[in-house]
Amino acid sequence: MPPETKLQIIPLGGLGEIGKNIMAVRYGEDILVIDCGLMFPEEEMLGIDIVIPDIQYLLENRELVRGILLTHGHEDHIGALPYVLKQINVPVFGTKLTLGLLEAKFREHVFSEEIKMVVINPRETVHIGCFSAEFIRVSHSVPDAVGIALHTPIGTVLHTGDFKVDYTPVDGEVIDLHRFARLGEQGVLVMLSDSTNVERPGYTLSERVVGATFDEVFGVSKERIIVATFASNVHRLQQAVYAAHRHRRKVAVAGRSMVNVVNIASELGYLDIPAGTLINLEEANRLPRSQVVLLTTGSQGEPMSALTRMALGDHRQVEILPGDTIIISATPIPGNEKLVSRIINHLYKHGATVIHERVSGTHVSGHSSAEELKLMLKLVQPKFFVPIHGEYRMLVKHAELAREMGVRPENVFVAENGNILEFTRKKGRIAGKVSSGRILVDGLGIGDVGNIVLRDRKQLGQDGILIVVVTIDPESRQVIAGPEIVSRGFVYVRESEELMEDARERVRTTLDGCTGRGVGEWSAIKSEVRDALGKFLYERTGRRPMILPIIMET
Amino acid sequence: MPPETKLQIIPLGGLGEIGKNIMAVRYGEDILVIDCGLMFPEEEMLGIDIVIPDIQYLLENRELVRGILLTHGHEDHIGALPYVLKQINVPVFGTKLTLGLLEAKFREHVFSEEIKMVVINPRETVHIGCFSAEFIRVSHSVPDAVGIALHTPIGTVLHTGDFKVDYTPVDGEVIDLHRFARLGEQGVLVMLSDSTNVERPGYTLSERVVGATFDEVFGVSKERIIVATFASNVHRLQQAVYAAHRHRRKVAVAGRSMVNVVNIASELGYLDIPAGTLINLEEANRLPRSQVVLLTTGSQGEPMSALTRMALGDHRQVEILPGDTIIISATPIPGNEKLVSRIINHLYKHGATVIHERVSGTHVSGHSSAEELKLMLKLVQPKFFVPIHGEYRMLVKHAELAREMGVRPENVFVAENGNILEFTRKKGRIAGKVSSGRILVDGLGIGDVGNIVLRDRKQLGQDGILIVVVTIDPESRQVIAGPEIVSRGFVYVRESEELMEDARERVRTTLDGCTGRGVGEWSAIKSEVRDALGKFLYERTGRRPMILPIIMET
Missing domain, CATH: 3.60.15.10 (Ribonuclease Z/Hydroxyacylglutathione hydrolase-like)
Incomplete structure (x- = not known):
């Protein structure tokens, strides 16, 4: 067998x-x-x-x-x-x-x-x-x-x-x-x-709970209503559309993925939009604000999303105005809490009211x-x-x-x-x-970014980089240009000229100690420059920028 | 007047x-x-x-x-x-x-x-x-x-x-x-x-609520108990100490700021530690685990904190063992949610049980x-x-x-x-x-890091840096060394040799177009190199690393 x-x-x-x-x-x-x-x-x-x-x-x-x-x-x-x-x-x-x-x-x-x-x-x-x-x-x-x-x-x-x-x-x-x-x-x-x-x-609550909240909020809001949610949550969109319809409001859609999903879901029969309800953003801007609901992306505070651009005053077609009610119909995914919180603060600064997760019923x-x-x-x-x-x-x-x-x-x-x-x-x-x-x-x-690249990005992002360039004549083994030091993301250079001059001096001293050493020892020289400069900078600034020595041959 | x-x-x-x-x-x-x-x-x-x-x-x-x-x-x-x-x-x-x-x-x-x-x-x-x-x-x-x-x-x-x-x-x-x-x-x-x-x-609940939870958890835990909280929450520490005492456990303290606060607060009379209750970590390691409570920092998942080091197996004196009960007596401050969540997962991987904010009563x-x-x-x-x-x-x-x-x-x-x-x-x-x-x-x-430095750090951290170095003889206006391209945080170079060679070629072409231009025009040349290389790299990789041309004079 x-x-x-x-x-x-x-x-x-x-x-x-x-x-x-x-x-x-x-x-x-x-x-x-x-x-x-x-x-x-x-x-x-x-x-x-x-x-x-x-x-x-x-x-x-x-x-x-x-x-x-x-x-x-x-x-x-x-x-x-x-x-x-x-x-x-x-x-x-x-x-x-x-x-x-x-x-x-x-x-x-x-x-x-x-x-x-x-x-x-x-x-x-x-x-x-x-x-x-x-x-x-x-x-x-x-x-x-x-x-x-x-x-x-x-x-x-x-x-x-x-x-x-x-x-x-x-x-x-x-x-x-x-x-x-x-x-x-x-x-x-x-x-x-x-x-x-x-x-x-x-138990997790039924999606209908959110529909009831929409109805309640739509019932008391005097001006424009903006609902931000996940584009793929078609049932949420459906409930917003029906609530808008019941409260005699038109619906416009902002945000590329929201527009996409609304199109696909209506075409395939998963989203029912009563005739005449859907308008575009220009039409929405011409209507009295009390007759408008906007559906938008950005419920996670994503930096490029429609709601974020509205909140920062960067959206081409939608300007947040006092009296607007924004419903953030989502819970921040772990890691997005601060992004969302920041958006809410910006919306308040425009005089809007924001109904978010701390108020129950906007998300399940x-x-x-x-x-x-x-x-x-x-x-x-x-x-x-x-x-x-x-x-x-x-x-x-x-x-x-x-x-x-x-x-x-x-x-x-x-x-x-x-x-x-x-x-x-x-x-x-x-x-x-x-x-x-x-x-x-x-x-x-x-797959072309792995751990080494990420580790470098982390160091670059935290403390910046100092590049030390020196040109050497391989025959005479003499420095013929440099050392030049350029930094990015390290200190504001204009206010640190003295520091940079001292750093250059430190490099010169280190190089002097290496005079006469040949091409084969350049990696050792680089490593000495890196160590000496690293130590100097840590003592002076308490920081550890990436130090990148470059030796050029003529 | x-x-x-x-x-x-x-x-x-x-x-x-x-x-x-x-x-x-x-x-x-x-x-x-x-x-x-x-x-x-x-x-x-x-x-x-x-x-x-x-x-x-x-x-x-x-x-x-x-x-x-x-x-x-x-x-x-x-x-x-x-x-x-x-x-x-x-x-x-x-x-x-x-x-x-x-x-x-x-x-x-x-x-x-x-x-x-x-x-x-x-x-x-x-x-x-x-x-x-x-x-x-x-x-x-x-x-x-x-x-x-x-x-x-x-x-x-x-x-x-x-x-x-x-x-x-x-x-x-x-x-x-x-x-x-x-x-x-x-x-x-x-x-x-x-x-x-x-x-x-x-209303916010009384601090006593946490004491009741400590008593409950201490009552049922068979092995070691580790309480992580804010060092400055002396009343929380007091309640943990009293609960330990009631359940015949000794208390040891881990984490520099926790040790500091325990010392200051007891000296000044704000923390009452019954005689014989406080032991050090070595003593704690020698006792049966059922007789030990550790007070530690790290309730926010701070990378260098004692609890984080324990969770990652990096703590010199404390090793998390199956059966340990860790009480995270704090709510993650917005922005720290993922850090805390990661620590909890690591603790579970060691076989520990973690009682955290989702369980009520560990924090007010x-x-x-x-x-x-x-x-x-x-x-x-x-x-x-x-x-x-x-x-x-x-x-x-x-x-x-x-x-x-x-x-x-x-x-x-x-x-x-x-x-x-x-x-x-x-x-x-x-x-x-x-x-x-x-x-x-x-x-x-x-105050020596301002917006420019932060903007640079952001770009460096996101997409890395490419440094283009060329040495020019100011008399003849000829390139005598380079162009050399060095990158950090951009791509894993070994797998991208062709890309880097093409990039070098692009720089050479750009420099050829600039031949004969003088010292005064170097910033224009740099800017041309930056633009040409930036465009090339974006087409090939979809990324925008910082590009830093350096022209050396002999």
Whole structure:
């Protein structure tokens, strides 16, 4: 009897972090990938635009990769696809809106080959290699989100995607609890579940709560209303549009991604805009302000966003005026708190009123709190459980929750990106590790900025740079020009002429000590200059700028 | 009849910002200063250590400055004093603990003259120039905090300092509501009040709440307990010490500032440590872990703090072990959320349990929520009101609150740093502006880093630098060495040799076009090189590094 083929689940991103979600599932000679997202850079990744997953493992097994399944259309689930598909062109499966949002991203990229995209509706199943993949509707902060049941020869893998349990969703499409329950009865081998909000007790509120707040605020606001939110939160936009309509206001849209999503979502039938409601910004500026609602990006205080430009008085078409009411319908993502706070202060300086997260009801999360996660665990009652989508402490907490809910302790795995989780019908274990990690995208460069460059950027950003140039005649070994010292980001030079002159003198002394040494010793000379000047500058200024000696040969 | 002398109140810091609180009060030929704090740098102030207020106004009127009164011993109220006292040596008045904490700071500075420090107890009054300054006890997150009633020839100015209303403070010293009430009856001309927490509805909880949590956690923890909090929160430390004592644990202290404060506070009688309770870290390591509590700094995830070093496995004496319980007894200050979150994840990776802000009861604020601010407004019922200590939106909100509480709208002033608020017995107005602002301290340099340096640091940190060096013989106007290109923080050079070679070629072409041009045109040549290379690099990489051409003369 040949050895039993084992099921492998390999998270390539999204574990121990928020973002860049990507999961490979392998059985025998078939690999399916679930999601392929990006992450926004950490603070110390200076100058980096986005972070995408390292897909070395997929490239090494490129003949086995059968396709990529998408759970929903957020950046942290689809954002790396344009980069990944250029390296490995396989069919992409997703719901209609998810693929619509993906197509819009593709416009900014050039592909040498055509990309095959296949629309799958919730409750539909697609057969790919040895797998059958079934899409199951969930609630989330973007419409048309699904979980995926991947039926494999040895059992079902259930990936929840990002989800919450909203009994009264804006589009009426409630999470398919029946299907999750039925799968649970039939038996699920492995469940992978969203851990983002596991630290929140209780239940996440329904999206409708925000609609009620909109109605309330729209009812009392006398002047213009500006709603800032995530562009992809189509249900939020829908509620703002309906509230505007009920209060006899027209709606205009500001911000490129907001305009994009409004177009895609209305075209595909996910956003209903009553006839005559949508106007452009010029028309909005001509109407009395009491008849206008603006929908805009910038709820995270992003420096280039429409709301930020409005707040700083930099927006070409929208000027914030006293009496404006701005609803910031979002919670700052960790790291953005100060950006958002600054925008709010600027808006107040223009005389506007800002309704933000500290006032309840302007935002609800798209992720399950603890009680919803328990409901999912109870319905599905999986044999094995792997918490996904979350920082390490969240995975630990979600693992604890699963054990409390009856999953056997040895069947719960707190895994890391790159781990090979290997399952038979009876047993699971972490069986090894594949290459995984972060690829940094900076401008057009993908992966050409690594730790050395980042370390240099950090030092440059903190204390600046001093460049010491000297030209030497390699024959006579005499200095024939320089030393010249130029600094940037170090001190305001005009006020530090004496310091710079002393520094130059220090370099001269060091060079004198090196007179007569040959070409082969230049790196030693550079290092002496660096040490001497570094010591001098630290004593005088308490700073450690980068010191870059350059020796030119004639 | 000579014109009536007007009272001037001039905030030099702390309005429209959190931190660097400093307020000048002038009547005729007398100026008193209340507080003199620092601010921690904003994210975009790269490399800056601290920010202190611009005291140009005080220096220009140095003969009139009679003294500096301190409300309490936090950095944002005393931290700029060492810098300011070196420029203007006047007596400093504060409570015993405040001056004790200040003296500890002085040890890191060298003063050419002696500093006069005068201890004032709550309910005591000191006469300085035409003023009588009366200290009034308030509750705050450091003991011995006061508000100040400054009696002037035309009426009383009441400065609340930072305060909350704690009816059950740990040291039993309740905020002196009677004195505030009496002053209110007698008539207060101007009140300046803390706006930090005005956005929070209701009441701030008593510090005792945290003590109850400590007791609860200490009761169930089987292994070592580590409490991270602000060093200056002596009442918090007191509660941890008592809880340790009750649960038969010894206490050891980690982190320089924590050790400092524990020493000062016990010496001055503000911290009671039962005999035999305090041990050092070596002793703690020898005891069973169930008998140990560590008090440590690092509740904000500060990179060099003791807790951060423990979490990263870098602490010389403390290794985090499975079973440890870490209580983070603080809320992340805006901007520190990600730092704190990262530390928590690291602690979990060592197998520790972390009890942090999402679990209630590990922290309470030291600032009044809206209802306490209303109580203060009601008791004092000032004629004029100026909200202080807060970002702009908080000042606006506090101003609204004051109007709701009956202060006449025209008597409420939302002011900015540098505004001259001028009062007679009957009228108030903003009468002008003095120089005010931020002085950046970087290492030993005070004010030598300004906008140009910061702008350069930002560009260097984002995209790095390319240095182009060429040596020219000024006689023949020929290039005799170079062009050499060196980059830092731009790309990983080994993988970009072709790019750098192309860049060099582009520089050569540009220089060829400049052949024969003279010394006087070198800045034009530099600018051409910068433009050509900048364009080339942006096309090829999508990045805009700083480009620094250096022309050397032989």
